[in-house]
Amino acid sequence: MIYLIIGILVMSFLVSFLMRAFDIYIKFLDENIKLFKFDSLRILYLLTKNFLRIIYSFLKKKDWASVKTISKFYIFNFEIVITLLVSITKEVKLAVEEDKPSFVKAEKKSSILEIIKNSFPFFNAQQNDLVFA
Secondary structure (H helix, E strand, C coil), X not given: CHHHHHHHHXXXXXXXXXXXXXXXXXXXHHCCCCCCCCHHHHHHHHHHHHHHHHHHHHHHHCCHHHHHHHHHXXXXXXXXXXXXXXXXXXXXXXXXXXXXXXXXXXXXXXXXXXXXXXXXXXXXXXXXXHHCC
């Protein structure tokens, strides 16, 4: 009986993870940004990894209010997170194509994943300093 419950929980987590990856893929397609096959899964992995790192740093500081706020934002307002990520990526991509300065480090040959990775605080040391200043 316990294995059945654990199996159902694992399957539900897997299905919700895949549905979030599909949401990311659709949001990028809405903005005419073409992703490769598994890029939406990689983006979701990067988002989750960044979220867990932020939560871990707040847990070490025992800042329970921040943990609660960020957890609610990631779990219940995931559409807003995706929309912000897509808009940041689109603006950086347009700025790079027009040779204008952008707020995220990117080059003309940068892939979407590199732009997204540079926009996360824990993958970009300069933004990490700004977030936790």
